[in-house]
Amino acid sequence: MLTFDIKWIAPIRVGLFADDVIVVEGPMQALALLHEDWPSSGGKHHQAAIQECKLACHELGRSEKAREAFMAAALEAGNLVFAHSKAAKLPPSVLRKKPETTTGYALPM
Numbered sequence: 001m002l003t004f005d006i007k008w009i010a011p012i013r014v015g016l017f018a019d020d021v022i023v024v025e026g027p028m029q030a031l032a033l034l035h036e037d038w039p040s041s042g043g044k045h046h047q048a049a050i051q052e053c054k055l056a057c058h059e060l061g062r063s064e065k066a067r068e069a070f071m072a073a074a075l076e077a078g079n080l081v082f083a084h085s086k087a088a089k090l091p092p093s094v095l096r097k098k099p100e101t102t103t104g105y106a107l108p109m
Contacts (some may be wrong), residue, residue: 006056006063013081014074022057027056027066034070040077049073 007026015021016037024030031053038046049069056066074080 008063008067011075012067014079015081016079027053027063027070028063028084030066030070031057038073038077039079043073043076044077045069045072077097083108 005026005028008024010028011022011023011025013021014033016039022033024033031050032040034046034050034053038045049066049072052066053059053061053068056062071080
């Protein structure tokens, strides 16, 4: 059984802890976070991200699908900070629930 340590073209930054941002560079690192440090396990996107990251670690060509699934899980948990490298210029609270609404999110442009 082969395991590939693939790096995504653009890392994803997630805020799992108070003011600490973690840079996730590939499916192997994402899988470790999803299993060990994820704040809300059991969500639909969390489970899908685990599955896609496992597949990406064992099969070439699935990396971007795993990246999309991991971003969806981070959105589901309210942890996505940055989804692409250009967002590094934005403040750390780029993706947080807006105080005036419980359903809206501010996405980096």
